[in-house]
Structure formats: C-alpha cells, structure tokens
Amino acid sequence: MCFYLFLPLSLALFVANSSSFADIPSWRTNRNGVYETDISPVNWREKLLFEIPLESKSNSTPILVDNKLIFTAEPAWLICADSETGEILWKRSNDLMELNNISDSKRQALEAHKARIETVEQEIRRLRNDIRRLERALENDKENEKAKASLNQKYAESTALNTESEALQRDPEFSNFVTPPSHNTNGYSSYTPYFDGQRIYAAFGLGVVVAYDLDGERLWSRFIEHPDHRWGGATMPQIVDGKLIVRFDDYAALNPENGETIWSTPSEVVFGTPAPFQVEGKSFLFTPRGEVIRVSDGKVIQDGLVFLHDTRDWSIFNTPTVVNNLIYTVSGVEKANGDAYAYQIPKRLDTLEKSGLELVWHTEVDKDRYYSSVLIHEGIMYIVTRDNLVTALGADNGEVIYTHQIKGPKGTAYPSMVLAGGKIYLGIDDGHLVIIQPGREFKELARHEVGPYRSTPIFSNSTAFLRTYETLQAVSSL
DSSP: OOOOSBOOTHHHHHHHHOOOOOOBOSTTTTSSOEEOOSOOOSOSGGGEEEEEEOSSOOSOOOEEETTEEEEEETTTEEEEEETTTOOEEEEEEOOHHHHHTOOHHHHHHHHHHHHHHHHHHHHHHHHHHHHHHHHHHHHHOTTOHHHHHHHHHHHHHHHHHHHHHHHHHHOTTTTTTSOOOOOTTTOSOOSOOEEOSSOEEEEETTTEEEEEOTTSOEEEEEEOOOOSSTTOOOOOOEEETTEEEEESSSEEEEOTTTOOEEEEEOOOOOOSOOEEEEETTEEEEEOTTSOEEETTTOOEEEOOOSOOOSSOTTOOOSOOEEETTEEEEEEEETTTEEEEEEEEOOSSHHHHHHHOOEEEEEEEOOSSOOOSOOEEETTEEEEEOTTOEEEEEETTTOOEEEEEEOOSOOSOOOSOOEEETTEEEEEETTTEEEEEEOSSSOEEEEEEEOOSOOSOOEEETTEEEEEOSSEEEEEEOO
C-alpha cells in the first residue's frame, strides 16, 4: 500500500514525457560515484516529482533496474517501487524465522531466547554509558581512586555480560535465527542491493543473503554467519568473475545460482565494499583495509597497504575507488591519523603476484574518520571527513589543492560524495544536501534540507532519486 505525501501537478507531464531510465545496478556503479548524465538538479524542493513516505529507515542506496527502484528497509525488507511514480510494487520480508519457516513451538522458544539476549544487551548498553562517564571523570581527575575502582568493576561486569551474550548468540539450537547486535546508526539494512542482469542480491545484518527476480520472487536464501562486531555491516554484495562476493565476518564467494559457498577468507572488522580490478583478465579485490584478494580462490596476496591504528583498527569505513588503473582510498581516526593513498595496478599478472600494487603517493590528511568514499574527477581527488571538512588533492601526486570546512550543518557526512551533470553532491545526515562546483577552488552552488538520510542520491537521465529515512524522492533536472 502506498500513500502520496507530495505529488505535484508536474508529475503528469513527467510521466508522459519520461523515457526508460538508464539502469544503475549497484552502488557507485562505475566504482567512482560518477553518473553519466549531462544534467542534474540544482533546485531540489522546487523540482520534486514525487515524495513517497516509507515505513522504516535504512542507510543503503537504491538501485535502478528496468524502471524499478530496488531498496532495503529496516530490519530486513527488500522493496521495489516504480521509478516514474514511486508506487510500491512489492515488498518482501527476509526475517530469519520467515525464511526458515519454523514451527510455532520453535518460534516460542526462539522468542524467549531472543528476549534473554535483549535483556543482556540492554545491560551492556547501560554499562557502556557508565564506563564512558567514569573514563571521562578519570581524564579530569587521574587520582580519583573511587572512580578507578568503580571503573574496574564495570569493566569486569561488561566482560562477563559480553561473554554471556556471545554464548547465547552462538547456541547451536538458535544461532541461525537470533538477531545479532547492531548499532542504531547502522542497523541491519545498510547493504546496498546488487543486480547482475538476472537476479537481485541483497544482504542483511542478520547474516543472511537472498536472491530475487524483478517480480519479487525469492530464488534462494542463505544464512551465512553473523557480523563480526556490534556495529553491523554495510558491504554490498557484488558479482566478480562469476562469483557473488559477500562479507559478514569473513569474505566469502558464493555461487550466484544457489548461494553455495565456493571459498571463504578470514578478515578483520571492516564496513566498506572491496573494489574489484583486473590484471590480464584475472580478477582481484582491493579491500578497505588495504588487502589484495585473488578472486579465483580467495587467497590474500598482499596486505598492509592502509595504515591501521593500533587500538582502533576497526576504524575503516568507506569503499576504495578504481580509476584508470589506479586505486584511491582514504582512512583515519579522530585525533590520531588521516591517510590518503594512490596505488598503481600493474599491467602484468606476474608483477602483481610477485611485487603487489605499487604505491604512487601517500598524503597525510585531516585526522578524522572518513565515512564518505573517494571521488575522482578531472585529475582531482575529493574527500570529506565525518565533520564535513572537504579536501581536494591532485589525483596524480596527492598534493593538497584546498581544504574547506562546510559550516552550518550539525550532522555527519555519512553519505558518499557523487558527481552528476558536472556537479558534486555531498550529503550530511542531519538532512543537508550540499551541491558543489568541482575544480581547484571550493564553490558551493546550493544547499537544501531534504530530511535526515545516510543514503547517496542516484542519477539517471534527467532525474535524481534519493532515499531519506522517511521518504523516497524523485527530483527533475528540467
């Protein structure tokens, strides 16, 4: 069922004149976030074609296939909407109990088990707040013996509860059905779907991968494993060399026809999606943690290409970018490090397997987190910190061209910058959309309030689409 929150009179003209949209089958579809369209909107609210309310939020970005927008919603919904009207065509739940069609008695036992997990998790969250408060107190008064004793006690309680939670989640009778913990910022549906020309693939932080056709028929489903940390995941499933690459705890290659595992490779905490590249027809993945994985067998042939902080090595969030046989990436930790890199992909396979990727340049940048992925355009590399500091660097040498602090917004730059119609679109999760003129000087063209969101806009022909927390929007460039 769908209700129209905003439907201007111009929609009739839009539908009458619209042609088939170009497909956008994946997030950052060309591995760089550049959309092949000559025009894109500057005015947003004034050019809305439709704005459809949605029942639940998600951080993931819609894909566009056969004039259908495919997107996810919390906690495990896959939804299809008409790209010309926003009408919801179908929605499918991928809850673990529904996928496995369990009995009523098993469902009751599982609900009781999940309730115990939630009770423990609530206590863990309470303790986490207590620990942060005591740590701040000790920062101001390092000799506070009472705070030290209380903090040590809280640490011990937290360790015991984490152990209990992990044991409950790994209980073999229930492990395939329980909902793992996830930070509210991320949720369970931050994995953007992927379309390979035959099937839609979607992953959810429950640890499940599903395949659907465009009519909403589920072709197969697989529980793989729970994510390896308490913040949830966001790694987009993708087809590389005929294999479906997914990640929850480890990287895995699945058979796209039935979901069966081909290989699995251990990995550490990461949020972004590995970037595929080829050398002499052989496929490889460059992971956000700076590893090179051979797709044929999952072997790691190189690692250590990205700086990892000793105590916060989990602080790896975005997706590397591949442009013209160069791989670009950026990472950082607040007040600790900020590092941007460019690596050369060799032309010969034996060079890659013997010597690995070659570092072209490395530049120290602002010491902060980088949720947004790198954007490359006309020889310039654009990056943005979580606190909305934009830096432009020379793509060939890493030299800083400019830095600019975007003032006003209070939110975080979770969405990745994208380029369409000669304009850069920078998202901030408090609802700001900032439109920038690319070039060697920072120039803001416009900014709009579109509603809270962590998705990135997509562009096809003369239309932009954006999934906010509350709505699905289409905006005209004409």
